[in-house]
Amino acid sequence: MTFQRIADAGLKSFLAKGYQETTLDEIAAAAGISRRTFFYYFKSKDEILLAHQRGYIEALKTSVLESASVGQPIEIVHQALRKLVARIQTPQLLETARLLRQNNALRVRTRGNYLALEQAVYEGLCELFPAKDHDELRLMSMVSVSPLRLAVDKWLQEDGQHPLMDYIEEALRKFRAAI
Numbered sequence: 442m443t444f445q446r447i448a449d450a451g452l453k454s455f456l457a458k459g460y461q462e463t464t465l466d467e468i469a470a471a472a473g474i475s476r477r478t479f480f481y482y483f484k485s486k487d488e489i490l491l492a493h494q495r496g497y498i499e500a501l502k503t504s505v506l507e508s509a510s511v512g513q514p515i516e517i518v519h520q521a522l523r524k525l526v527a528r529i530q531t532p533q534l535l536e537t538a539r540l541l542r543q544n545n546a547l548r549v550r551t552r553g554n555y556l557a558l559e560q561a562v563y564e565g566l567c568e569l570f571p572a573k574d575h576d577e578l579r580l581m582s583m584v585s586v587s588p589l590r591l592a593v594d595k596w597l598q599e600d601g602q603h604p605l606m607d608y609i610e611e612a613l614r615k616f617r618a619a620i
Contacts, residue, residue: 444482444492447472451489456533460486460540487550490541494554498561501525505565514566514578518585519613521562525589526606535601542597559586588612 450471454463465486469479483489504521511520541551563582570578592608 443472443474443478447474447479447482448489448492451483451486452493452533452537455486455490455540456536460490460543487547490537490547491550491554493537494541494551495557497525497529498554498557500528501558502561502565504528505562506568509569514570514573514581515585517566517569518562518581519588519616521565522586522589522609522613523606526609530605534605535596538593538597555586555590558589559583562586588616591615 447468451463451468454467454471458467463486465479466476468486468489469476472479483492501521504524505517508517508520508524511517541547559582562585563579566573566578566582567575588609589612592605592612595612596603596605596608
């Protein structure tokens with residue numbers, strides 16, 4: 442698929458050369474497309490990085506649905522967070538996360554993706570618990586994604602000294618202790 446080929450070529454170039462140093466022409470050439478075709482799929486280089494994050498959103502919803510047997514909504518979401526991290530934990534994940542924090546526009550858009558993660562959790566919980574109060578499920582989705590944000594922030598602050606999963610488990614422990 443052309444979209445994925447472009448996204449992969451862009452990410453590979455960003456990781457090798459740096460975000461600012463990578464040109465659209467280089468991405469297009471690496472993906473075997475024209476510059477014009479690039480703009481059919483993406484508005485900018487930023488969109489390439491954000492495309493990778495959008496894949497995490499759908500993966501989280503899928504993980505919520507797969508975790509239905511765990512029990513209550515909060516446990517389902519936390520198990521889904523573990524599954525998501527296990528799926529996305531790759532050698533280039535830390536470098537990609539660093540790239541997303543290199544400029545203000547990307548940082549702001551990354552924060553917006555946490556809202557999209559909450560929405561994906563909410564939709565998954567609504568499918569699993571159609572009779573449950575949707576306001577409760579919305580609230581549950583909002584608070585249950587917070588440990589992921591805390592974990593990723595700490596993981597980046599500590600420059601990935603430990604696997605992201607360790608930070609997730611620590612954040613989940615703190616979450617359970619706080620509530």
